[in-house]
Amino acid sequence: MQAAETLYMVIPCYNEEAVLHETAARLRQKYTDLREKQMISPESRIVFVNDGSKDRTWEIISELHAQAPEFFSGINLAHNAGHQNAVLAGLMTVKAQCDMAISMDADLQDDINAIDEMVAKYYEGNQVVYGVRNARDTDTFFKKITAEGFYKFMSAMGADVVYNHADFRLMSRRVLEELANFREVNLFLRGMVPLIGFQSCNVYYARAERFAGESKYPLKKMLSFAVNGITSFSTKPLKLITALGFIMFLVSAAAFVWAFIVKLTGHSVDGWSSTLCSIWLIGGVQLLALGIIGEYIGKIYAEVKQRPRYIVAEYLDQNAPSDPDKS
Numbered sequence: 001m002q003a004a005e006t007l008y009m010v011i012p013c014y015n016e017e018a019v020l021h022e023t024a025a026r027l028r029q030k031y032t033d034l035r036e037k038q039m040i041s042p043e044s045r046i047v048f049v050n051d052g053s054k055d056r057t058w059e060i061i062s063e064l065h066a067q068a069p070e071f072f073s074g075i076n077l078a079h080n081a082g083h084q085n086a087v088l089a090g091l092m093t094v095k096a097q098c099d100m101a102i103s104m105d106a107d108l109q110d111d112i113n114a115i116d117e118m119v120a121k122y123y124e125g126n127q128v129v130y131g132v133r134n135a136r137d138t139d140t141f142f143k144k145i146t147a148e149g150f151y152k153f154m155s156a157m158g159a160d161v162v163y164n165h166a167d168f169r170l171m172s173r174r175v176l177e178e179l180a181n182f183r184e185v186n187l188f189l190r191g192m193v194p195l196i197g198f199q200s201c202n203v204y205y206a207r208a209e210r211f212a213g214e215s216k217y218p219l220k221k222m223l224s225f226a227v228n229g230i231t232s233f234s235t236k237p238l239k240l241i242t243a244l245g246f247i248m249f250l251v252s253a254a255a256f257v258w259a260f261i262v263k264l265t266g267h268s269v270d271g272w273s274s275t276l277c278s279i280w281l282i283g284g285v286q287l288l289a290l291g292i293i294g295e296y297i298g299k300i301y302a303e304v305k306q307r308p309r310y311i312v313a314e315y316l317d318q319n320a321p322s323d324p325d326k327s
Contacts, residue, residue: 005099007040007119008073010090011048012083016106017055020048023106024064028071030112039119044098045317047073048106049090052080065316073317081310084187087167088179089310095176097317102170104131110168111205118170118203127175127198131168134204161190162202169193185309241289 009027013020027046034040050058061074075093077086087103094101100122104110110131118129167189171179178196194200 004035004038004041005122006097007034007044008094008098008101009046009115010087010094010101010103011046011106012051012086012090012103013048013053013057013061013106014051014080014083014086015053015055015057017053017057017060019107020057020060020064023108024048024072026108026112028068030115031071034116034119039116039123042070045073045094046071047075047090047094047317049075049077049086051077051083051086062316069316074315075312076314076316078311078313082187083167084189085310087189088187089312091171091176092180093312093315094317095173095180098173098176100170100172101176102168104168105166109207110166111207114168114203114205121201121203122170122172125199126201127172128193128196128200129170130162130165130200130202132162132202132204133164133166133207162194165190165202172198174198185307187309237292241292244285245289 011023011027016023024046031040031044031046035042035044048057048061048064050061058074058076061072061076064072065074073094075090077089081089091101091103100119102115102118104112114131118131121129171193175193175196175198179192182192182195
């Protein structure tokens with residue numbers, strides 16, 4: 001029988017005091033079951049990453065570690081770095097201590113029971129195991145339509161994303177080591193992980209309602225996340241601007257020829273409607289094009305500064321390295 005390997009779970013937390021105790025209790029029971037089945041080693045840990053919370057999140061994480069250090073560890077970021085950076089901070093901090101790592105949100109919407117199958121798929125030789133929703137019954141009509149449209153649009157833009165997959169996934173240490181080579185500041189892990197390659201598979205589960213607390217992704221953040229994903233992994237919007245500019249040039253040339261012919265035949269009539277519509281159309285297209293170009297320039301600006309994506313202020317773990325990764 002193959003020896004049990006070490007599993008570290010990375011749970012990003014931002015103002016999650018309302019759900020943290022329940023999440024910890026359920027994960028602790030799951031780890032106990034997995035250890036009894038000899039699917040994971042006793043060195044396996046559940047790592048909560050505090051992403052600059054303003055409530056008692058870090059205090060609770062510290063208490064959990066003090067009460068059960070054989071189960072719980074904690075990472076405290078120096079400031080709020082954002083969800084994707086918090087996930088990456090946890091993965092990069094634990095990559096030298098684990099054989100495999102699972103990232104999962106703290107709100108208990110992802111099915112904890114799917115962890116068993118994820119680990120089993122890892123032992124079958126898969127280096128990446130994606131947690132994929134099998135339905136969107138718990139979503140509102142608006143969220144369902146926009147989410148499905150997001151994945152289809154991302155695919156159309158050339159980004160290799162797994163349909164209905166968020167950030168619930170298992171990765172081997174080898175994959176984590178390769179992920180460390182991706183140095184971009186504008187993170188979109190759903191697009192980055194598939195780029196790494198290696199053998200992968202999907203595990204399907206039913207997503208539940210949030211157990212407690214409020215969603216950390218309102219509409220404004222969801223739109224920002226979508227724009228970041230598209231502009232981080234595709235230059236097709238810039239190519240579309242070029243194509244649109246060429247089409248507008250052809251339309252303008254045709255309109256010029258038509259106006260010249262009308263003038264020569266003496267049928268020209270002074271009017272403002274067509275002129276006004278043309279000005280608004282061209283002006284709108286120009287502003288849209290400038291906005292898209294500006295989005296890319298802004299990302300270039302952020303990348304060239306090469307600022308740290310996160311800073312680990314404190315790492316609570318029995319086997320923690322003396323100098324955790326700060327990148």
